[in-house]
Amino acid sequence: MEIVKPDHLQELITSFANKDVYIHLETTNGSYAGHFKEGFFNAGAFIRNVVVNFELGKVAGDSPHRVGLKLPSGWIYAQGITHYTVDVHGRLLMAGLEAEGKLAVALEISETPFTY
Amino acid sequence: MIKKERHVLVIFPHPDDEAFGVSGTISIYREMGVPVTYACLTLGEMGRNLGNPAFANRETLPQIRKAELQKACKAMGLDDLRMMGLRDKTIEFEDDEKMIQLVTDLIEETNPSLVISFYPGLSVHPDHDASARAVVRAIRRMTESERPVLHTIAFAHNTAEVLGEPDVINEVSTVSDKKIATLNAHASQTVWMMREMEKKLQENDPEAIQRLLYERFYTYQWDKDFE
Numbered sequence: 001m002e003i004v005k006p007d008h009l010q011e012l013i014t015s016f017a018n019k020d021v022y023i024h025l026e027t028t029n030g031s032y033a034g035h036f037k038e039g040f041f042n043a044g045a046f047i048r049n050v051v052v053n054f055e056l057g058k059v060a061g062d063s064p065h066r067v068g069l070k071l072p073s074g075w076i077y078a079q080g081i082t083h084y085t086v087d088v089h090g091r092l093l094m095a096g097l098e099a100e101g102k103l104a105v106a107l108e109i110s111e112t113p114f115t116y
Numbered sequence: 117m118i119k120k121e122r123h124v125l126v127i128f129p130h131p132d133d134e135a136f137g138v139s140g141t142i143s144i145y146r147e148m149g150v151p152v153t154y155a156c157l158t159l160g161e162m163g164r165n166l167g168n169p170a171f172a173n174r175e176t177l178p179q180i181r182k183a184e185l186q187k188a189c190k191a192m193g194l195d196d197l198r199m200m201g202l203r204d205k206t207i208e209f210e211d212d213e214k215m216i217q218l219v220t221d222l223i224e225e226t227n228p229s230l231v232i233s234f235y236p237g238l239s240v241h242p243d244h245d246a247s248a249r250a251v252v253r254a255i256r257r258m259t260e261s262e263r264p265v266l267h268t269i270a271f272a273h274n275t276a277e278v279l280g281e282p283d284v285i286n287e288v289s290t291v292s293d294k295k296i297a298t299l300n301a302h303a304s305q306t307v308w309m310m311r312e313m314e315k316k317l318q319e320n321d322p323e324a325i326q327r328l329l330y331e332r333f334y335t336y337q338w339d340k341d342f343e
Binding site: 001024026028030031032035038046083085087091093095097098099100101102103104106108114115116 | 169175176242243
């Protein structure tokens, strides 16, 4: 993955608009957060292979960026996106990596289903 | 002193769960000629270490960790690795009965005299606790005289309050090179920690030496069942 170039990422996101696409969205502090730091409120969310059709997608802000997808009757967004790549399957993989390389957030868009 | 077993069945949810606390014990069993089956439930798909610069992404990580797991098994001399195909961080949401059946099938096939897994409720990660529940429930259903011994790992902060001190302590110094090779095999998860550990070992840090050379287990007590 490379550090986000906003203009390029914007083009890529737009290329998935108005199509049925599979989404992976994840936020995480890691399962050990509460173990290493007593009293830490560990929250996160995960969806994978949910199909949506967004009409408008935007990259916003300086790095770490926010990425939002406007759906016909709803929204998806991710905050903290720093890295991206298009993989060999043509899937757009975006992630927010902390300084030491730990993933904190991921948003991925694909025309084909992700694995299990 | 580690005694010879008929067959050892190790059940953990993530590649590398075996590395810190069990890889020495597994290596010793293999050197004794004891068959060891390692059922690894997931490929650690949701691991957070991707590196910066990134060496992996969310979709390539499972294949990297699979190769690491295979390399780790080779380091331990373990030749019966089962990758069970579940997804990281979802074990507790699977059907409980399906999980019990998964363990039951493994036990019926391998007929172990010893099973090694986590202790339910004292293993910190939800996948650890969920795997442990399935293991305990599957063995509990067996006729008492046919049950394999169950050695568990527990490392929650309140472990000593609940279970006291571990009753099984395996000294694994004869295979410390294999243990270090196993830890290094899981590079995507351990490379930072190993740098630290090797430094501590060079300085003869007693805690690091203890951690490397001794593996600790609680024999599951059926008269003090967790549920």
